[in-house]
Amino acid sequence: MKDDLFEKWMEAGDIRTFPAGTVLLQDGSYIRSVPVVLSGVVKVLKQNDEGREILLYYIQPGESCVMSFLGGLHEEKSKIKAVVEEDADVLLIPIDEVRRLIREEYGFIEFMFRLYHRRFEEVLSVLEAVAFKRMDERLLSLLHKKVLLNGSPQLQITHQQLADELGTDRVVVSRLLKQLENEGVVQLGRNRIVVMKTSP
Known part of the structure; x- marks a missing residue:
């Protein structure tokens, strides 16, 4: 992201700080603004009618949410849920300002198209994992991803949170984590998981 372009985006929106757990x-x-993450991490999930969720992708610093971008432009209701994973500073650009940036700033459109391509690949990876991978493989992959995002092998997370992101039941995740602990892959504590082997 070029500094001169980013400065124009900053002028178009407001920066707000959100603690972990905040639902953006x-x-x-309805989508009133498009978020651009400046620091921290935001996770994007899909929820079904029964309230079960599955993780689609993470929004990291310097990235935005293409789903909110497209939904906001078409004045549609959101089809995803965005939750702050780590305390985050987020630039919120109102939809009217997004429309102006599309008209006046080619760099903004280019930025969103690059993100769209990346997110499409990530969602395809989720579909592939759900269709073809065992739950233990998906769980381990998620743990490794969180280690990379957090920059630490020690994760403050509950079994229920992992189950929610994987779209499964807590008892399944607890059983698989115990199996991984017996194999020396993880070390379990109260609302804490230490990943001992960090290579996928």
């Missing part, structure tokens, strides 16, 4: 965008709500 609720499934079924």
Whole structure:
């Protein structure tokens, strides 16, 4: 992201700080602004009618949410849920300003198209994992991803949170984590998991 372009985006929106756990965008709500993450991490999930969720992708610093971008432009209700994973500073650009940036700033469109391509590949990876990978493989892959995002092998997370992101039941995740602990892959504590082997 070029500095001169980013400065124009900063002028178009407001920067807000959100603690971990904050829901930035609720499934079924109207999209009023497009988030650009400046620091921290935001996770994007898909929720079904029963309330079960599955992780689609993470938004890291310097990235935005293409789903909110497209939904906001078409004045549609959100089809995803966005939750702050780590305390985050987020630039919120109102939809009217997004429309102006599309008209006036080619760099903004280019930025969103690059992100769209990346997110499409990530969502395909999720579909592939759900269709073809065992749950233990998916769990281990998620743990490795979180280690990379957090920059630490020690994760403050519950079994229920992992189950929610994988779209499965807590008892399944607890059983698989115990199996991984017996294999020396992880070390379990209260709301804490230490990943002993960090290579996927």
